[in-house]
Amino acid sequence: MPQRYSIAAIILHWAIAALLAFQIAVGWALEDLGARGFDLFQLHKSVGITILALTLLRIAVRYWKPRPPAKEGGWQGGLASAVHFGLYAFMLAAPLTGWALVSTAKVKVPTLIFGVIPLPHLPVPASAHEVFEGSHGLIAWIGIALFLLHVAGALRHHLLLRDGLLWRMAPGRSQLWLVALPALILIGFLAGRAIVPTGAPPAPAPVAQDLDMGNDAANMAEAQNAAVAADGDNAAANASDDAEEETGEPPAWAVQPGGAIRFSVGNDGETISGAFSKWTAQIVMDPARPESADLSVTIDMTSASVGDAYKDGMLPGDEFFATAAHPTATFTAKGAQETSPGRYSANGTLTLKGVSKPQSIRFSLSGDGATRRVRGIASIARAAFGVGNGESSGSLAPQVAVTFDFTARRKD
Structure with missing residues (x-):
């Protein structure tokens, strides 16, 4: 042997x-x-x-x-x-x-x-x-x-x-x-x-609900004013367009490719960030008359991803989005308010995971004429919608920050 x-x-x-x-x-x-x-x-x-x-x-x-x-x-x-x-x-x-x-x-x-x-x-x-x-x-x-x-x-x-x-x-x-x-x-x-983390958890990265769009909105308005002052002919044309919008139906806007809806949430000192790759929006609004706004956004919840295969596999489950029973989430709002030049807020209804609750959003508009850039934020209380209702969610922050950034073109 x-x-x-x-x-x-x-x-x-x-x-x-x-x-x-x-x-x-x-x-x-x-x-x-x-x-x-x-x-x-x-x-x-x-x-x-x-x-x-x-x-x-x-x-x-x-x-x-x-x-x-x-x-x-x-x-x-x-x-x-x-x-x-x-x-x-x-x-x-x-x-x-x-x-x-x-x-x-x-x-x-x-x-x-x-x-x-x-x-x-x-x-x-x-x-x-x-x-x-x-x-x-x-x-x-x-x-x-x-x-x-x-x-x-x-x-x-x-x-x-x-x-x-x-x-x-x-x-x-x-x-x-x-x-x-x-x-x-x-x-x-x-x-x-x-490879075991040691010491105190790192400070969480800033999340979207901490952003203040006031400076951005002011800068946008300043740039718009400069452009108007430099080009009187365009300003007159835009004023004419606004006058037509005030007396007629508010225009509808088509969302252009390349936009994004993202989300982030604190998690035991860290931040989990992700995005929805599939969503649609129907927008009717005259920027000069924000009370005319009629907004509707539908998000395909199965398209959510945080860039990690393990975590992505958890999102469709009952603890989070329960996509088998509730594949989409919707936000609708009638009317908006201008809070400062180029900056708005809208109070509407969010339906998520079969639950409908009041929800507000803030957004800003930049550009003029037929094309506008829309950037906005919202802070969503996840527990109200039963999102993150299991043992593995105990360290998640109560508020989920949602940001959106896209370009819309006025329909003819």
């Missing part, structure tokens, strides 16, 4: 050991990070599934390639065999209970292995969530104990019994291997600790 494990077994052994050390370092920190640990949690899942796959491969290699005979018999040999069996059980059970834990959670967070390969949820009952949650934590601590016992046993053989046990798990009899290979475990642990 050979006195050394196969190269395949050696590679898998040390790779799994390094990944387990990484998981231990990360797992200790996850519960205390809150929302800041979202991306780290996704990585933790990916590494866990990788360990599961490598363990299955390691078991196959164990029975495919011959193994060195046991070094010791009696109760010591029996204990070593029990530790080995326990480690294999741990390397299978830990990722499987973690997978089941995610599969039974109220919030269905999609699992993408390293952000690329989708992993389906296990067909297990949601009522077992607490069982899997408790089991996963207990198994982790048992695994740490087995890990330490395994290391202690290997060191006993190599340093006290001097039977060369460690050489069986090295590709050659060089002291360099005895330093480099165990160092992989330390590197894995330190890498896990290094």
